[in-house]
Amino acid sequence: MNKFQVLTLSGALALGLMGSGASFAQEQEARDHARAAAVAAAKAEGKAESVTLEEPTRSYFDWGAILNPDGRVMSVRSDSVAQEMGIEVGDHILKIDDQVLAEQSLQDLVSYLETLEHDHSFTVTVQRNGQKKTLSGRVKATVIPGWRLEVDVAQTVIDKADEASCGRVSVFVTPPQARDLYPAYFVRIDDDNVLTRRPIVKLSPGKHTVEIHELIDDPWVRRSRSINHPKSIEIDVEADTTYYLAARFVRDKRLSTVNEEYWEPVVWREVEQECESN
Structure with missing residues (x-):
């Protein structure tokens, strides 16, 4: 995929966000286009640590x-x-x-x-x-608004471990939607804000409170962005173990958007994987 194709994909992001009242479905579609553009940009630039694509406002x-x-x-x-x-x-x-x-x-x-x-x-x-x-x-x-897409290619892991041994929490792998599991992103871990573009976090062994935000794009979900908040889950992290997190869609409570009962954070997979703190 060449850079022209990347710009075409990324342009959809600007179009998807043109209206201030864009629906969540439109926002999710924009995220999908941006994600595709980010992957293409990373492949095009090879070993570059970061890639920036941008276009000015035009009409x-x-x-x-x-x-x-x-x-x-x-x-x-x-x-x-x-x-x-x-x-x-x-x-x-x-x-x-x-x-x-x-x-x-x-x-x-x-x-x-x-x-x-x-x-x-x-x-x-x-x-x-x-x-x-x-x-x-x-x-x-x-009018097509100007846009800027920054792709952080090199750094996907945050190291918050205080000891030589560590475990990981991750939202890097896309969960199986057939099991009503959807992607999410980190918001906060143990009262510390986390950069949302970092999908993997190394943690010291022990109990940790992890807040994630759901990215459910099921058409049954109708919620206001103003009342859409992250949720927390407590994980007893063991050394050399990776915990994969997701947002589980509670289908029978899909209409309970005000109290946000339609989803919950879950660990959907645990994998033994060697972890060394920097």
Whole structure:
């Protein structure tokens, strides 16, 4: 996958977040696109410790008419600016504002349209049934917000162990959704904030309180982001053991979103794995 494909994937993140009232499903879709872009960026950059992709804010204007090379209108999209102006199939475009088609290529004329800013007024002169008509319109541009995606390739582990021996807690592995288990991310461990981009944490043997936040994307779940809080689970960490955490979807309580009874943090897998503290 090349960088152009990565940018295309990442662009979906900006589109997914355009509306301030974006639903959780849209946010989750944006996360999925961002995750795919992050994986692609990491592969593209090889051994780089971090990768940054970004694009500035931009806009484009699609006025809704398709023209053949000589400027004749082939089709007009419903509810488009072209339709609102009164452009009809069969019209022959003569000029847009003071840009005369006979003096330039159709591509140059279309490029001029695309550079017009939002809410800018413009005119189109057409020939229809042997008569010239001048039609007026106003630009309705689509704005794509700027975005920045930082991918931390090298550092996936936080070492919070105080002793030579240690165990791990992890949200790195995607749990099986067939068992109603969904991804999560760390929020806090033993009253210490954790960077959410670190999916593995080394801990000293003993009891630890781990807070995670759910990333359940089941269509049955309808919750407000304002009341969506992390939950804690206590784990008695043993040396050389990795504990994989997930958010378990409690399907029979899927409508209990106010009290957040629809999910609970769980350890879904334990694996014996050598662990050495730095």
